[in-house]
Amino acid sequence: MSVEAPDVDTASEPAGTDPPRCAIVRLRVHCFRNYAEATVRFGPGLNVIHGQNAQGKTNLLEAIATLALTRSPRTTSSGDLLLWSEDAALAEADVARPPADVTLSVRFQRDPTTNRVSRITAVDGKPRPARAVLGVCPVVLFWPEDLALVRGGPDGRRRFLDVILAQTDQQAVAHMSRYRRVLEQRNALLHQLRLGGGARDSLNSFTSELAHHGAWLGLARSRLVDALAPLAALSLHDLSGQRERIALRYAPVHVETIPDSVEAAEHALLETLRDRASEEIARGITLAGPHRDDIAFDLDGRAARGTASQGQQRSIVLACKLAEVRYLQDTAGVAPVILLDDVLSELDPERRRRLLALLAAGARHQVVVTTTEPLTEIADFEDVLHFTVRGGVVTQDER
Numbered sequence: 001m002s003v004e005a006p007d008v009d010t011a012s013e014p015a016g017t018d019p020p021r022c023a024i025v026r027l028r029v030h031c032f033r034n035y036a037e038a039t040v041r042f043g044p045g046l047n048v049i050h051g052q053n054a055q056g057k058t059n060l061l062e063a064i065a066t067l068a069l070t071r072s073p074r075t076t077s078s079g080d081l082l083l084w085s086e087d088a089a090l091a092e093a094d095v096a097r098p099p100a101d102v103t104l105s106v107r108f109q110r111d112p113t114t115n116r117v118s119r120i121t122a123v124d125g126k127p128r129p130a131r132a133v134l135g136v137c138p139v140v141l142f143w144p145e146d147l148a149l150v151r152g153g154p155d156g157r158r159r160f161l162d163v164i165l166a167q168t169d170q171q172a173v174a175h176m177s178r179y180r181r182v183l184e185q186r187n188a189l190l191h192q193l194r195l196g197g198g199a200r201d202s203l204n205s206f207t208s209e210l211a212h213h214g215a216w217l218g219l220a221r222s223r224l225v226d227a228l229a230p231l232a233a234l235s236l237h238d239l240s241g242q243r244e245r246i247a248l249r250y251a252p253v254h255v256e257t258i259p260d261s262v263e264a265a266e267h268a269l270l271e272t273l274r275d276r277a278s279e280e281i282a283r284g285i286t287l288a289g290p291h292r293d294d295i296a297f298d299l300d301g302r303a304a305r306g307t308a309s310q311g312q313q314r315s316i317v318l319a320c321k322l323a324e325v326r327y328l329q330d331t332a333g334v335a336p337v338i339l340l341d342d343v344l345s346e347l348d349p350e351r352r353r354r355l356l357a358l359l360a361a362g363a364r365h366q367v368v369v370t371t372t373e374p375l376t377e378i379a380d381f382e383d384v385l386h387f388t389v390r391g392g393v394v395t396q397d398e399r
């Protein structure tokens, strides 16, 4: 979908219509990464967490993101989250949001016999499934890896979409987890078939199941990209003031575009998987489906990856992250918490100033930013709290 940048006056938020916002009031971490025990009381505006390298800045943002997303966005192995040589970790937060404030918690527990780490999510102290937690405290996490969104590999772009879907689309979340499971099983079978073992008949049932969940997921992602495209165009204009045209398109690996009905999308994926079955067996992996799809970014009609300058690519990334903020806000009905992990130092002063000004205006988000250097562009924020983290101990600075 391609959208022309609008005129300036339609690009800005209308004055005096602050949407309600979500804010972390208190965060407690216990045996989480390098924190033995810490409680941080955040302010509703900008929270600057200052510290040298390797003190626990990213770990603190990871704890907030893990609460909001019910799993760490940084590791697939929950055992990494437990303070070394401990058997349990906890992250807990009091969250202020309409219509009612809530306390979210996530506990990771290692079984001493199997060494497996289980996860228990809770709302107001009562164990609740992850789906009851997702979307309660929407967050947008922006860290240095995200700066490679345009030029990096497609897995980063798929993750960008899936983190948004996780917080906004319960149906997509259910299909996503079923898809992952059946993909794993199907790949294991393909691997066996490649080696001359396994039952060929079982492949058909895995293929049907994969095509079913894959169609739902692909369609959800494709619709999300269509919704993000105009928001990214607005954001690019707000950020750069330029009239560059940005276009985002979901780029499935097996068809030109995802058909706009689940049945047709399922049929298209099924056909491809059936056509490529011999090739899949020869290679021992699944060759089509959302796990291989991508997003295509065009700037002024050309593929941004190959033609946009580094600065333009960086602006597109920022525009996409701001589009994520706006989309979550519109869908969840509350302004999400923004977590900026050390990205400001990666931006030139003008982009840094514009990004912070946009976050301080409009919805007036709660922002938690980590930095190793003093921040100078924060004048637009009304409420600013400063913290220092040293060796897993957080203290609020007196200023």
Ligand SMILES: Nc1ncnc2c1ncn2[C@@H]1O[C@H](COP(=O)(O)OP(=O)(O)OP(=O)(O)O)[C@@H](O)[C@H]1O
Residues within 6 Å of the ligand: 032, 033, 034, 035, 051, 052, 053, 054, 055, 056, 057, 058, 059, 060, 079, 080, 081, 082, 083, 084, 342, 372
């Ligand atoms: N499970 C764990 N138990 C104890 N310490 C851990 C665990 N996982 C990571 N750490 C340590 O936590 C420390 C702080 O990590 P973190 O990524 O938060 O640093 P940071 O302050 O963000 O540093 P930088 O400025 O370099 O990004 C690191 O030294 C890391 O080795």
Ligand SMILES: [Mg+2]
Residues within 6 Å of the ligand: 057, 058, 059, 341, 342
């Ligand atoms: Mg860090």
